[in-house]
Amino acid sequence: MTDTSKSLEMHPQGWGDPAAATPLPESARGLIELAFGVDRRPAVDHVELPASGLAPGLLDGLRELLGDEHVLADDATRRLRTRGKSTPDLLKARAGDLSDAPDAVVRPDGHDQVAAVLAYAVEHHLAVVPFGGGTSVTGGLAARREGYAGLISLDLIRMKRLLSVDQVSMTATLEPGLRGPEAEALLAEQGLTLGHYPQSFEFATIGGFAATRSSGQSSAGYGRFDALVMGLRVATPRGEMVLGSSPANAAGPDLRQLLLGSEGTFGVITAVTVRVRRLPAVKVYEGWRWPSFVEGAAAMRHLAQAGLLPTVLRLSDEAETSINLARPDAIGGESAGGCMMIAGYEGDPEIVEARRSVVTAILTGLGGENLGEEPGQSWAHGRFNAPYLRDALLDAGVLVETLETVTFWSNTDRLYADVKAALEASLGEGTIVLCHLSHVYETGCSLYFTVAAKQGDDPLGQWLDAKAAASDAIIDAGASITHHHAVGTDHKPWLAQEIGPLGVSVLRAVKADLDPTGILNPGVLIP
């Protein structure tokens, strides 16, 4: 289990715990310099925050609501609540650009205080940015401030309670500020688990998972976060919404699915009731080698459509397999070729054994080569570490970022080829594009791309152009602009194409209804 004592504040110019920063192994450094040349692009040391633009009277008003110690306007706190963790966010932070810093950070403790902050924000026309783990990679924290009396970060860091557990129904109600490991630790005391492990697990929060329709690395076994949510309590500028009378029903549209994915623009999620499972007694992760990406993908589809998915199932393409991002220490080492698949099983021993034996027979029959547990353990060990590597690569002058999409099975080959081609065409010769399939469904799967290129003079512009080209390719292929990274500000133009003018109109109508003065995350999500 992850160490929950890790620093709760991420590096202001990079990913995660500053103490856990991962330097590039020497073997990798040599290879990277070979591929991209010798370059050094260190982050600037001294950064200047714009002064808080909040009128002192407004700060005082907020302090009356929450107490002095829970309304912070100092530079260090504001800096740590500036933007998220996309490569564009990091490039700006590394260059010393903190122009999106909030004017103040407020830390309500509970639903009623959140509601009070929202009422105050409506009264004084303050923009409010709900803040959970700060791990957005789509500009979800970069709200518009023009036209507002100020912008405040509504930090949910004090809302970390396990509110209730129902061992009969196997549900638990959690506060939104609980980070992944904190939620798992509280549930583990009751013998339970949520089983939600996105790459941002160590820092991202329950509220963020819900607000962005997160999906974890064990989604094949435990389900997407939106499938885990049974109920929501939401504070909106017009009052409280409590949704979730039952597992499922026919009582009109499922309004839970309208609040899930609303990215803080309709309301602030103050409690989430989730389906939980018994802590698995056994966790086994194995590696499989496939001759090709196409054959590995066909095997994944076979398992999904036979209803025989393991708990974890992911497949790297040839390029990603040869680099093995989960093991930076092995970069530059030998690859046996082909494509690496990880299949993981969690649960009671007899269930794990039964599923593993059926899956093993099927995969073997389809041409997979079982590599045993070593590659699986290696993946499990490094599963949350890739973002640290990005910081070291940015230092070394490499532009590196990820993007993801999802489509139906019959469209995966085209989508894979088109996105890869768009990225390579935009970023030029020497660009490396890696891909893996994960988050497998009966009818389709997600494609997750990692891109590396030599940083030019304007790495930010360079990436924005490449990302736009990839996003165009995604929408042209009829796929979704995002499988689990959400929309934020970065994906808005493509969301508009994906859901069409009436889809946009509906989102605006709901926004106008629940947040009539538009104080919540202005400029985020809604085109």
Place this chain on the structure above:
Amino acid sequence: MTDTSKSLEMHPQGWGDPAAATPLPESARGLIELAFGVDRRPAVDHVELPASGLAPGLLDGLRELLGDEHVLADDATRRLRTRGKSTPDLLKARAGDLSDAPDAVVRPDGHDQVAAVLAYAVEHHLAVVPFGGGTSVTGGLAARREGYAGLISLDLIRMKRLLSVDQVSMTATLEPGLRGPEAEALLAEQGLTLGHYPQSFEFATIGGFAATRSSGQSSAGYGRFDALVMGLRVATPRGEMVLGSSPANAAGPDLRQLLLGSEGTFGVITAVTVRVRRLPAVKVYEGWRWPSFVEGAAAMRHLAQAGLLPTVLRLSDEAETSINLARPDAIGGESAGGCMMIAGYEGDPEIVEARRSVVTAILTGLGGENLGEEPGQSWAHGRFNAPYLRDALLDAGVLVETLETVTFWSNTDRLYADVKAALEASLGEGTIVLCHLSHVYETGCSLYFTVAAKQGDDPLGQWLDAKAAASDAIIDAGASITHHHAVGTDHKPWLAQEIGPLGVSVLRAVKADLDPTGILNPGVLIP
């Protein structure tokens, strides 16, 4: 497989094919007369339809759009498009009250003609009631006509195509007017099945399943209809919506789940892309006897939470077991006592055998007695017939109706007791209340009640009072007003309580956005 040659028009005063009407077996008749006394309440023979209130110019306009033969205002057609099939609907029809008859029935052929009808309806302020199978049991077809230039039934009977099949992604795109057996027959030609078998299967349509969030008797294996839907095409008064870029994604709120369950109030569903499965090679249904309802329910919960559900799983309480509604010929026969469970398995032989053997071991260990396949076959044979029995009972002076709800497992005992008590208190001594659990989830299940009482002088008022009492009990218990019957006009007051004032406000905002002049199913769904 069901006989698809059955009449497509249901009995105007009862359920289903008039030729398939089921008289009460003599054994049952004796018992019923013993319980409720001798009474005869035949439906009236001669009924008078209100004249079509549509101005002749409007009829002509519609005929120009669709052709003369597809705009019908004759009494026989209008009568067959009047209301749905709830007991209140039947009591009114049996008494000769056809005051809700549409002014005309229009039959567009395809999305563009539906869009043209909606544009015409907006221009002339006609109320439009989308009509699929006509099987609503919640007043979903009884739209408000006051304030409109007329009310037209938009009958989807000509839209019965299988538009496309994707054998790789295992999806199919179907038109909304396909009835259950018609859709299954088209899919079976491709070796596929939808696996959606609600009790209304023989008459209800794909569009209706989507518009009402239907759930079928095999939902444990195939999933609820809303979980099967991958994509929707919808004609709204403001234009076309096309939703469903992927199996699942993080591209904002899931707007599919806003249109599913919208009951024709936001738009007319003109195509539905569904997940399909291979036709099962084997179907096995078995009976199990449990000493008590509580023990049987605990076993269902155990299977659901272990991830080991059969394809079909349902459990009758002691009262329902003793009556065995699926076999009216056996009414009055001997019951062995306890509670009857049906567990059904569908799929490839080895999958069925593996699941059956695991489930059998678990159920046996929990105290269930395996009764073999006879009770299962009996259930499967009679699974769509119960509604026919209602007509015979209404003739015999018995007030009979069903209602259903859903809650989390820890709340099922209270919900069961409270709803039963409310019905018995309202309908008085001698009332029979039967219940079964079906549609099992990890976190809860649905409760389906069948009620029988002696008809008084005002059976309609008698039932409305009882239904209100049961609905109050459902909402007081924190459960949902409907698991799969939808909202219609009958459940609106309780839906408002279930989703709260802001939930209602959001529904109204979406309605105002997509249907600004309010022509679609006015008075249905939205409180």
